[in-house]
Amino acid sequence: MSRPEQLLPRESLLWIFAAQFTVLLPHFARLPLWIVLGWLIAVLWRFEVYRGRREFPGRLVKLLAVAVAVGGLALSYRRWFALEPMVALLAVSFALKNLELLSRRDAFLSLLLAYFVAATLFVFEQTIPYALYGVLATAVVTAALAAQLGGFSARPRRAFGLSLRLLAQSVPLMLLLFVVMPRLEPLWAVPQNSGGASTGISDSMTPGDFTRLSKSDQPALRIAFDGPVPPPEQRYWRGLVYSHFDGRRWSQGFGVDPREGARVSWRENEQPLPEVGPRYRYRVIQEPTRNQWLFAMARPHSETDGVGETGDDRLVRSIPVYSRFAYDVRSWPRSSLTPSSVLGDFERRRNLQLPAEGNPQARAWARRLAEEHGDGDSISAAVLAFFNRSFTYTLKPPALGADSVDEFLFESQQGFCEHFAGSYVFMMRAAGIPARVVAGYQGGEWVEQEEYLLVRQYDAHAWAEIWTPARGWQRVDPTAAVSPERIRDGLQTAAAEEFMEDALLPLHRISVLNRLRLEWDMINYRWYQTVVSFDSDSQQNLLQRVLGEVSPLRLAILLLVPAGVGLVLLLAWLWWTGRGARLPRAQRLYLRFCRRMARAGIPRRQGEAPRDYAARVASEAPRLAAMAAAVTAAYERAAYAEEPAAERQLARLLRQWRLTATSPVASATATPGLDSGGTQA
């Protein structure tokens, strides 16, 4: 079937399997289990072939395997043109390649594929641990390649040594390419399968949503300020506005959701910016949410590409945030703006919307309040006072029935931010005041050295906004009326007993661990800032700083000059180490003397010793005899008696000779001419 010298030796096989395992390992969790099993079977089969127990599979078996794999992929994913099925396809073909791992050529093919599989890891994860793992995988694959060289190259130490040396040597090139390699925008957006459950604020709010979020300490946002920092009670990161209520569920509603007819100004200056300067400037790094909405303080404006503003003072992105996304924001607090005193008809209707029926008690009470107080501010104050009087803030509210607002307001009186915000807005709308629920994050934790605010999922919050003719839209946080410390100090303090009590290990109670976690978060932040978010913009900026102006010529110079310098240095090094030992100084000086004498027409013969040479010089050119004798004597003492003084004397002799008597050399070269002239005369 194959010639014996082509067969892969055992070490080669083991290395290939190790490399495959290493690159596939992080994908195991993501891939369907049957692919992992398929890989194992293929490896086993190949090993049986090695042991001579089995033949390589025939064409029929291979066809069958391919068919099964394709069918399995179709069943597992049901859609083809997404990243995950593609990665799975790669993994499957990679696994099946083991069934025809025949010759060295196949081994190389499989290992080169392994590099590719290792690279697909970064499609999903770009954090430090995965980056480190990527380096490890590259090292293993390279070592496996090195092990194919034959001889003793398959020994682990040798293979790894070679691999690490190669990797180390390629680091400068990697850094250079990282900086100058053009960052192409993807030619088409590859959709990722967003089926997986992810924590984060969703586009609707039902009771229990935020309680779920309060159990997660995953980071949501990292915010770094440039200039002043808002006080804790101002840190409301608005993400969503829920204006539609169906009796149980708050959702964005038509005209609010950018996907459903909301107007978003994508272009610069489409919405006039306030004339006064912004109060806060900051950069938000948002974890992937697979949704379009972004988070910012009220009246935001962002100049980051692909970020637009909605009419209700939010930011949205043109495509969902599939991977970490950074955007720069400027915020004007509403108090610094002059409110428009008119609310459009459509807006007013939308923000007064209530289901046709349900929650009769609340509606009746709202009507009563409206009659008593009249203006929005005092109605709001009354509701908040009611909350303050007899309500409890808890992470474990009792379940509510059909008339959820009624039950919450008049029976259970225990709830979480979503309950307070939802029922407050219901009350205000019932009382005829335009109101809406706003969801986002509130607060955040300082990470000290870096001075950025770390906002976690458990900082998710819901609050309300009401519109009054005097002040326009203003924020009202009903939770603050019940539990002010929630706003001031965060959830952990407000619900200390209940906070994260479902966690397997109460790690959050160990302060050292908390600090370590913050440190780790900081390292991650830096990693993201410098490495992962190094996109074409930052590249352009960096290149502009280095080059002044980015042109193809300059880029070429930037690439070629280091390469040229490197090559020249390499050549110089090769010459330097290859040229043998440097001659001692005395010998160099003496050789200089010899060169001068050669120019004067008396070259030293090979193998001619200094004294003989001096004697010959004396006989052939008596004028130079004295100098030759002095130089020879000095040289002999310097080189052979090793007297340092003689070496200096030799140098001095040669120097003086040059100073006073470039003439001897000149006249010596001229001598034959003179002589012949003399004889002619």
Added chain:
Amino acid sequence: MQKIISAIVSDIGRVLLGKEHQVKLALACLLSRGHLLIEDLPGMGKTTLAHALAQVLGLSYNRVQFTSDMLPADILGVSIFERDSGNFRFHEGPVFSQLLLADEINRSSPKTQSALLEAMEERQVSVDGETRALPDPFFVIATQNPLHQSGTFALPESQLDRFLMRISLGYPTREAERALFQGVDPRAELRQLQPRIDVSDLKRLQALVGQVKASESVLDYLERLVSFTRQSPDCTVGLSPRGALALLHAARAWALIDGRSHLLPEDIQAVLPSVAGHRLHSESGDGSQLVERLMHQVDVIAA
């Protein structure tokens, strides 16, 4: 010390007219504790040189004329039963002397030649299972006729290697020959020669040879010479480490005779033909042309 050396050289020069270079070589050979092989036609003054050296240096001197029927015992000595004492007594052979002149060494059989081997190298002889030390100092000056002469056994290479130098005297210069004609009697001069030094002085001189400074530069040159002989396609056999050491020792002695405390490339070049000539072999036979080439092709200064 320098005066003594020049006195020795001039003393011998009175006996061996016009051969100062050879005299100095022979002296250098003895000062570096080496044995000397003089190769020349009969009547060129080989014996005279050996004799004069022994006289001037004040050494005990034995001369053995090698013949084809000679046996090792004739050189080393024999144990003879003495009736008076009833014991065997060892009668020392001619080898027990400070300077042994082995005349026409290549006339004897290889067996006898090699009897001298141990004596020369180990400076001791083993007779009847007993090892006897030879006097100190111990020199062998051997003479041989050119090989093409009849009735000669060529010395094997191992034996040749035992000799530090091989020199040949050559015909005398015209002036020297004229002086001979005019009645200068070398033999009479020889008889008049007085020892210039005693054994302890000789040993001190030998010790001084070792103190002659050999700088890195000159050692480099030596190294280049040696490696040339080993790498050059002309040489069938390169210079052995013993040969290289011999070259260094001889050059040092030459430097001392020249009155210097450091070694020059010239010193090496001066002794090179006599030290390397009999150790090197080329396709064409003798090593002397090889040595010529060696001197001209290996540069003194740089590689």
